[in-house]
Amino acid sequence: MTTITLPGMPMLRALWAYRGFVYSSIHREFHGKYRESLLGAFWAVANPLAMILVYTVIFSQLMRASLPGHADNPFAFSIYLCAGVLTWGLFGEMLGRLNTVFLDHGNLIKKANFPRICLPAIVTGSALLNFGIIMALYLVFLLVTGHWPGWVILTALPVLALQLLFTLGLGILLGTVNVFFRDVGQMTGVVLQFWFWLTPIVYTVSSLPEAVQNALAYNPMLPIIASYQGIFLQHQAPNWSSLVHISVLTVALLLVGFVFFMRRVGEMVDEL
Numbered sequence: 001m002t003t004i005t006l007p008g009m010p011m012l013r014a015l016w017a018y019r020g021f022v023y024s025s026i027h028r029e030f031h032g033k034y035r036e037s038l039l040g041a042f043w044a045v046a047n048p049l050a051m052i053l054v055y056t057v058i059f060s061q062l063m064r065a066s067l068p069g070h071a072d073n074p075f076a077f078s079i080y081l082c083a084g085v086l087t088w089g090l091f092g093e094m095l096g097r098l099n100t101v102f103l104d105h106g107n108l109i110k111k112a113n114f115p116r117i118c119l120p121a122i123v124t125g126s127a128l129l130n131f132g133i134i135m136a137l138y139l140v141f142l143l144v145t146g147h148w149p150g151w152v153i154l155t156a157l158p159v160l161a162l163q164l165l166f167t168l169g170l171g172i173l174l175g176t177v178n179v180f181f182r183d184v185g186q187m188t189g190v191v192l193q194f195w196f197w198l199t200p201i202v203y204t205v206s207s208l209p210e211a212v213q214n215a216l217a218y219n220p221m222l223p224i225i226a227s228y229q230g231i232f233l234q235h236q237a238p239n240w241s242s243l244v245h246i247s248v249l250t251v252a253l254l255l256v257g258f259v260f261f262m263r264r265v266g267e268m269v270d271e272l
Helices: 009-017 019-033 042-062 076-104 106-111 118-144 150-180 183-197 210-216 222-233 240-271
Strands: none
Touching: 009 019, 019 118, 042 076, 042 118, 076 106, 076 118, 076 150, 076 183, 076 222, 106 240, 118 150, 150 183, 150 222, 150 240, 222 240
C-alpha cells in the first residue's frame, strides 16, 4: 500500500518535534525585551495602552474626526483607526522580521543543528504574543465604551488566520531570497511604508476618487483590514467573498515560499 505524503508534512513534523525549542525561544525573547527595565513587562501593556488613549483623545476629542454614518458616535474614528493600525502592526512586525530572520540568526544557523523552519515559527509566535496583549486592551476599550461587537467578534479569528498565513508565505519567500540578494531586505522596508498609506487605515475608501478606489482593489491587505474594521466598528461579519482572492494568493505564496525555502535551505550556511 502506497503512503501519500503531503508537501510540507516532514517540515511540520520536524517543527512539532522542536516545539519546546520554539516555545522557549519565544518566552526568552519576550522576557529579554524587558529584563533590564525596572517595571519589567509592565511596558508591554503601557505602550499599547498609551497608543490607544492617544488615538482616542486626538481623533475623538481634539480633531472631532467622524465617519460617514457614525457622526453620533464620538469613538467611531478611534475604533476604525485602531482596528486597522493594530492589525497592520502585526502584519508589519511579522513581515519585517521574517524578511531578515535568517540573516539575524546567521550565527545560530551555522553553529546549531535544528529545523530552520523553527525561526519563522518563533517570529510568528512572538508577534502573536505582542498582538494578543494589545488586542486584549483594545477589546477592553470596546467594552468600557459600550461598543462590544458581540458574537460577531468570533469571525475575526478566520480573518486573523488568513492574515497570518498570507504574511508567513510572503515573509518566508522574501526572507529566503534576502539571504542570497540582500537588496530585498532594504526594498521591503520601503515597500511597507508605501503599502501602509495605500491601505485605508487612517482614511476611508469612500473619501478617495473612484479611479483610486479601483486601483486600491489590487491591494491584498485591503479586504483583510476592511474585515476587521467592519467587525469592530459596524459589528458586521466579513464579506467572505471579498476574501476569496487573498485566500488564493495566500495558498500560492505558501506553496512558492515553502518550496523555494526547502530547495535553498541547504545553501544558506554558505551564504551566511
